[in-house]
Amino acid sequence: MKTLRVFLLLAICSTAVSAQDVSARLAGRVPPEIAALVHQLATSAAARGLPVDPLIQKAIEGSAKGVPADRVAAALRALVGQLDVAAVALQRAGPALTDTDAIAAGAFALNAGLSDRQVTALARASRPPYSVAATLRVTSTLAAMGVPAADAVDLVTQVIASGGATTEVLGLPAQVMSGVSHGQGVTPAQAAAGLARAAAARANAPGQNRSHPGKP
Amino acid sequence: MTMTDFHPQVKQLLDGELTLADLPLELRAEGEEALRLLAAVDREPVTFPGLDGRVLTELGRRAKAPGFWRRLRLRPWTLVPAFAAGAALALLLARPIAPPPATTVTVRFVLFAPEAQQVALAGTFNQWDPAATPLVRTGTPGVWAATLTLPAGQHQYAFVVDGARWVPDPGAPAVDDGFGRRNSVLSL
Numbered sequence: 001m002k003t004l005r006v007f008l009l010l011a012i013c014s015t016a017v018s019a020q021d022v023s024a025r026l027a028g029r030v031p032p033e034i035a036a037l038v039h040q041l042a043t044s045a046a047a048r049g050l051p052v053d054p055l056i057q058k059a060i061e062g063s064a065k066g067v068p069a070d071r072v073a074a075a076l077r078a079l080v081g082q083l084d085v086a087a088v089a090l091q092r093a094g095p096a097l098t099d100t101d102a103i104a105a106g107a108f109a110l111n112a113g114l115s116d117r118q119v120t121a122l123a124r125a126s127r128p129p130y131s132v133a134a135t136l137r138v139t140s141t142l143a144a145m146g147v148p149a150a151d152a153v154d155l156v157t158q159v160i161a162s163g164g165a166t167t168e169v170l171g172l173p174a175q176v177m178s179g180v181s182h183g184q185g186v187t188p189a190q191a192a193a194g195l196a197r198a199a200a201a202r203a204n205a206p207g208q209n210r211s212h213p214g215k216p
Numbered sequence: 217m218t219m220t221d222f223h224p225q226v227k228q229l230l231d232g233e234l235t236l237a238d239l240p241l242e243l244r245a246e247g248e249e250a251l252r253l254l255a256a257v258d259r260e261p262v263t264f265p266g267l268d269g270r271v272l273t274e275l276g277r278r279a280k281a282p283g284f285w286r287r288l289r290l291r292p293w294t295l296v297p298a299f300a301a302g303a304a305l306a307l308l309l310a311r312p313i314a315p316p317p318a319t320t321v322t323v324r325f326v327l328f329a330p331e332a333q334q335v336a337l338a339g340t341f342n343q344w345d346p347a348a349t350p351l352v353r354t355g356t357p358g359v360w361a362a363t364l365t366l367p368a369g370q371h372q373y374a375f376v377v378d379g380a381r382w383v384p385d386p387g388a389p390a391v392d393d394g395f396g397r398r399n400s401v402l403s404l
Binding site: 025075181 | 394
């Protein structure tokens with residue numbers, strides 16, 4: 001019983017200090033009404049296992065850009081919605097994949113134009129040594145570059161299936177950018193399609209060992 | 217043609233305010249040339265070869281060090297200081313602490329803004345502070361640059377021109393910022 005009291009005390013102290021941390025990060029950077037809203041949303045989000053850092057960042061960003069408070073509030077609520085959808089999408093792929101970093105990356109992927117089903121598909125494909133968060137971020141970056149979301153998902157999953165190194169997955173945006181820069185009128189979608197075809201050919205090549213994918 | 221000779225609409229293209237499709241037909245070729253010049257700027261991330269290997273070697277060495285904790289035995293009277301130490305540790309962990317050393321990448325940010333008096337960089341890596349990371353003029357007229365070492369991962373950012381105008385990086389992918397504008401995205 002005494003032990004239980006000690007742990008309860010520790011839990012209360014921990015929550016209080018976390019709230020102080022949020023306050024410290026927002027102090028002098030956002031209006032009081034936005035700080036209060038972030039507190040409320042962050043407390044609720046943390047209780048559901050969602051990351052709170054994206055909320056703090058979004059509040060600071062909105063205020064730095066001089067965005068009216070009501071619009072910052074709307075953006076914060078929309079972001080909480082994306083974090084919730086991302087968490088559910090990752091949960092579908094496997095409970096072990098639902099860490100806060102992956103959820104934040106999933107929310108970013110949704111913002112970049114991926115669907116929740118595509119987030120689930122990428123998480124399922126990202127077995128170790130591939131990181132779910134990194135895979136989601138790479139795919140969202142490709143989408144932000146102008147590669148259609150379905151093509152971006154296809155490219156990343158093809159490279160993973162072909163046993164490409166983790167560094168190869170991380171380097172895909174640079175490869176697509178290079179294809180656009182050096183090709184005559186090549187679009188990001190065309191550059192990504194070319195890389196996906198090459199990865200698919202490599203995956204289907206005779207003697208391809210797919211039992212140990214993801215050379216580091 | 218020098219970079220300062222571009223048509224004002226082409227400069228807007230370089231600032232990310234217009235797309236190539238927005239330009240009149242007679243300016244498209246000039247716009248493509250300007251984008252080609254911008255793309256030619258070296259913005260490849262600088263990596264540190266061998267860093268991962270050295271970190272893994274050090275981790276392996278530390279893991280093989282003598283196991284003090286394996287020899288530790290708890291007696292009933294040790295529980296009081298143990299709880300005190302636990303409480304202190306919990307409070308310490310609840311405070312913001314420096315994350316473990318992560319892989320860092322050095323990146324050069326470049327913006328062509330010939331009319332600007334000052335240009336800065338604001339993003340997730342500096343708490344969106346428009347005063348934290350000023351760019352400096354390079355030897356090329358109108359070109360501003362800054363070199364930063366950032367932790368690996370994903371960062372969102374924008375240039376801040378003359379302290380007021382938020383401009384996405386025309387050479388980087390961008391996403392909706394939730395406020396009706398665009399943030400540039402950098403994945404390292």
